[in-house]
Amino acid sequence: MTAEIDTAPDLLVVGAGPAGLTAAIEASRLGLSVVLADEKPYPGGQIFAGAHRDPARDGHALIRDFLACGARYLPRTTVWDIRTDRTLFLSGPSGASRLTPRHIILATGAVEKPVPLPGWTLPGVMTAGGGQLLLKTAGRPPKAPVVLAGAGPLLQLLAVQLAEAGTPAAALLDIRDRRRYLPVLRHLPVLAAGGPLVKQGMSLMLRTALAPTPVHHGVTRLCAEGDNRLEAVSFTSGGRQQRIAAATLLLHAGIRPENRLARLLRVEQTKDLASDHWRSVTDRFGRSGHPAVSLAGDGRAILGALAAPLTGRLAALDVAFRLERLSEGERDAAARPLLRRLAAIERQQAFASEFYRPPAWAAAPADRTLVCRCEEITAGRIREEAALAPAGLDALKSRLRCGMGRCQGRYCETVVEACARAAGQTPSQMSVRAPVKPVPLGDIAKLAGTTPTESRIPVQPR
Amino acid sequence: MTLSSDVLVIGGGIHGCATAFHLARKGLAVRLIERDVTGRHASGVNAGSVHHIARLKPELPLAELALAEWPALSALLDADTGYRRTGHLKLAENGEEAEHLRHLLAETTAACAIREDYLDRAAVAALEPNLSRHCRAGIYAPDCGIANPALSVTAFRRAAEAAGATFHDATELLGLSRNGSLWRIETNAGVFHAPRIVNCAGAWGGQVAAMIGEPVTLTPLPLTMTILAPTRPIMSTVIATASRLISIKQFPNGTIAIGGGYRGSLDMETRRAQPEISSLAYNLKVAMSLYPKFSDLSVVRTWAGIEGRSPDGLPIIGPSRLHEGVWHAFAHSTHGFYLGPVTGRLVAEGIVTGERNSALAPLGIERFS
Numbered sequence: 057m058t059a060e061i062d063t064a065p066d067l068l069v070v071g072a073g074p075a076g077l078t079a080a081i082e083a084s085r086l087g088l089s090v091v092l093a094d095e096k097p098y099p100g101g102q103i104f105a106g107a108h109r110d111p112a113r114d115g116h117a118l119i120r121d122f123l124a125c126g127a128r129y130l131p132r133t134t135v136w137d138i139r140t141d142r143t144l145f146l147s148g149p150s151g152a153s154r155l156t157p158r159h160i161i162l163a164t165g166a167v168e169k170p171v172p173l174p175g176w177t178l179p180g181v182m183t184a185g186g187g188q189l190l191l192k193t194a195g196r197p198p199k200a201p202v203v204l205a206g207a208g209p210l211l212q213l214l215a216v217q218l219a220e221a222g223t224p225a226a227a228l229l230d231i232r233d234r235r236r237y238l239p240v241l242r243h244l245p246v247l248a249a250g251g252p253l254v255k256q257g258m259s260l261m262l263r264t265a266l267a268p269t270p271v272h273h274g275v276t277r278l279c280a281e282g283d284n285r286l287e288a289v290s291f292t293s294g295g296r297q298q299r300i301a302a303a304t305l306l307l308h309a310g311i312r313p314e315n316r317l318a319r320l321l322r323v324e325q326t327k328d329l330a331s332d333h334w335r336s337v338t339d340r341f342g343r344s345g346h347p348a349v350s351l352a353g354d355g356r357a358i359l360g361a362l363a364a365p366l367t368g369r370l371a372a373l374d375v376a377f378r379l380e381r382l383s384e385g386e387r388d389a390a391a392r393p394l395l396r397r398l399a400a401i402e403r404q405q406a407f408a409s410e411f412y413r414p415p416a417w418a419a420a421p422a423d424r425t426l427v428c429r430c431e432e433i434t435a436g437r438i439r440e441e442a443a444l445a446p447a448g449l450d451a452l453k454s455r456l457r458c459g460m461g462r463c464q465g466r467y468c469e470t471v472v473e474a475c476a477r478a479a480g481q482t483p484s485q486m487s488v489r490a491p492v493k494p495v496p497l498g499d500i501a502k503l504a505g506t507t508p509t510e511s512r513i514p515v516q517p518r
Numbered sequence: 519m520t521l522s523s524d525v526l527v528i529g530g531g532i533h534g535c536a537t538a539f540h541l542a543r544k545g546l547a548v549r550l551i552e553r554d555v556t557g558r559h560a561s562g563v564n565a566g567s568v569h570h571i572a573r574l575k576p577e578l579p580l581a582e583l584a585l586a587e588w589p590a591l592s593a594l595l596d597a598d599t600g601y602r603r604t605g606h607l608k609l610a611e612n613g614e615e616a617e618h619l620r621h622l623l624a625e626t627t628a629a630c631a632i633r634e635d636y637l638d639r640a641a642v643a644a645l646e647p648n649l650s651r652h653c654r655a656g657i658y659a660p661d662c663g664i665a666n667p668a669l670s671v672t673a674f675r676r677a678a679e680a681a682g683a684t685f686h687d688a689t690e691l692l693g694l695s696r697n698g699s700l701w702r703i704e705t706n707a708g709v710f711h712a713p714r715i716v717n718c719a720g721a722w723g724g725q726v727a728a729m730i731g732e733p734v735t736l737t738p739l740p741l742t743m744t745i746l747a748p749t750r751p752i753m754s755t756v757i758a759t760a761s762r763l764i765s766i767k768q769f770p771n772g773t774i775a776i777g778g779g780y781r782g783s784l785d786m787e788t789r790r791a792q793p794e795i796s797s798l799a800y801n802l803k804v805a806m807s808l809y810p811k812f813s814d815l816s817v818v819r820t821w822a823g824i825e826g827r828s829p830d831g832l833p834i835i836g837p838s839r840l841h842e843g844v845w846h847a848f849a850h851s852t853h854g855f856y857l858g859p860v861t862g863r864l865v866a867e868g869i870v871t872g873e874r875n876s877a878l879a880p881l882g883i884e885r886f887s
Contacts, residue, residue, distance in 0.1 A: 461747075461748070503799040
């Protein structure tokens with residue numbers, strides 16, 4: 057990192073999705089010095105990936121405003137360690153560096169929940185989000201025939217996007233069972249009240265109905281088949297076993313917050329019961345139990361792209377208050393309309409979480425299914441070992457090595473947890489250790505300071 | 519509820535689990551209490567080195583016995599410990615160090631039967647072709663190796679349970695008192711009774727010893743480890759150097775572990791340790807100076823574990839000097855992992871026969887009174 061970088065800015069924002077960008081813009085507007093670090097080469101996160109290039113796309117204006125707001129932007133930069141004294145360690149194109157801002161906003165977005173099924177490690181099987189990213193950034197569709205499978209609005213959206221691009225998917229396999237319509241009745245007042253999410257959902261349903269993608273419901277016994285790569289997808293639906301030729305299988309079972317940095321700081325986590333995933337505990341502004349750390353966007357709670365600018369602004373207002381640029385009254389007055397809109401989205405999202413919730417079996421695969429792909433450990437092996445002492449996911453991990461490969465549990469930890477729970481263990485998470493993403497050894501080595509006293513071993517002839 | 523046994527072992531690291539195993543095999547009723555879960559601390563999170571690390575003279579006779587325990591351990595416990603005989607190489611980076619290594623080798627040879635060979639520059643390069651060329655000599659100990667810490671502790675635990683021992687996780691020692699020949703062990707999960715106890719409490723062993731009138735002040739050390747993502751085979755033996763703290767090894771699955779004893783930071787209240795980045799970075803810098811190819815490899819995980827260092831840097835193993843029926847096996851001062859299996863065997867033997875093995879003579883707690 058070059059010398060001109062302010063190593064103690066008022067605010068460091070991690071993540072350049074809509075939440076992070078909005079937080080940076082708002083904080084800059086309020087007079088704070090802001091640094092924003094993001095892993096990708098361009099701003100926009102997942103949802104606005106590629107929007108920096110295309111004025112017609114949603115998010116383009118937000119990106120333009122961010123680039124003009126005066127915040128220091130660090131692209132291709134990973135934040136890999138965070139300490140309770142607010143020191144963060146980053147790695148980017150010019151190597152590794154450390155930063156100690158006065159406040160931190162983690163806007164790290166979401167990750168897809170894996171859908172482990174027999175054959176999911178075959179080339180040609182990927183996450184729906186991964187497939188969509190290809191479509192957005194490379195501009196070309198995945199190799200046909202494409203099968204979409206799982207649960208979640210992303211699948212419908214992808215079906216529509218593929219059809220509108222002229223390359224419709226061969227099938228959409230919806231693994232939710234028919235009881236999914238029960239939440240509709242319970243949430244009728246919320247749906248009747250309307251709102252942006254409801255509008256989005258209705259629009260999506262309409263576009264899906266118009267798209268020529270065959271949909272199968274109540275799908276079970278999903279398998280990816282093939283020798284060296286994906287060749288077909290077999291499943292059961294409506295009592296019949298079926299098989300569809302496929303070169304690409306896009307899987308989706310919802311998303312969960314990317315919260316490793318918060319967990320590294322031991323920010324309290326809670327199980328979101330509706331969606332069955334962990335998220336950080338925060339107040340309404342996104343402030344965590346650590347007074348200098350706030351969260352925003354999907355990284356705080358899965359509420360989607362419409363909520364992200366709201367939680368980004370709320371976090372920034374709160375930081376400005378904490379750093380004495382705003383009075384409490386000014387903060388609260390600005391926050392009031394944002395909180396109202398956020399509450400409406402939360403109510404709608406509560407419905408969506410239930411409506412799109414995958415059945416329990418999606419997270420608890422058959423014994424022979426590979427769960428830890430880095431170390432090649434099956435669900436059956438995990439269940440077997442999880443039934444033995446000592447208990448706890450860390451102990452399980454250290455015996456089986458699931459979560460100790462290159463991904464450090466990023467892809468498998470939710471499934472490992474589900475298998476462990478099936479074997480009788482209480483819900484818990486694996487401990488997170490730095491670096492939260494892999495970092496070149498040479499980068500870290502450059503952070504060496506004075507020679508530690510313990511490093512010299514006395515050498516004298518005896 | 520009163521829980522009684524012939525022996526109560528305090529601490530579920532490798533020493534406690536190994537002691538429990540050997541005692542149970544001899545037919546004694548054994549209970550082990552562990553405050554967290556077995557293998558949670560140093561025994562489960564160390565570098566997995568099986569070699570006479572510090573080459574401290576008083577420890578060498580025990581070291582020789584310790585190394586001999588490992589090759590047959592997986593068979594004895596009917597479980598994989600991950601042990602591999604990789605050898606250990608201590609390198610000289612200049613002439614003065616080369617001379618020093620010659621003396622070290624002579625000392626080791628005089629004190630025990632652990633085999634060490636002096637290697638010149640060519641022999642070092644032949645053994646480790648990817649090592650930086652500035653390394654000009656080394657001591658190679660072919661009977662040293664590596665093992666998997668978590669698997670080894672678990673293997674001892676399960677074998678001990680199979681032999682009849684009972685383990686109590688999440689059980690914290692609150693008090694120790696004696697009623698005649700019976701010890702009363704108070705914990706958060708009830709009261710235990712046993713005529714004999716073994717203090718295997720690692721970095722906390724000094725506190726346990728204090729409870730029975732034999733305090734020893736230990737220095738808790740938060741020691742740092744770094745793991746690199748699996749990569750093609752770069753090295754075949756475990757590496758150390760004469761004058762710079764470093765330890766590097768590559769496991770069969772390709773991951774590389776770097777450590778040696780660099781210190782992080784520690785909170786003894788919460789029993790949590792973490793690396794200090796500046797010190798960790800220095801550790802990696804030293805590693806890179808030996809294997810320049812490391813520069814592009816990815817660090818995937820770092821952590822720090824809690825070790826207990828005794829005042830003289832040697833383990834405290836042997837009978838209590840005050841109480842019959844009490845044995846200590848703690849404060850292994852960074853060389854506890856490889857000593858675990860033999861310690862368990864010798865402590866169990868000592869408890870049953872009442873006699874201390876001569877290899878343990880220099881390591882008794884009486885040296886601190």
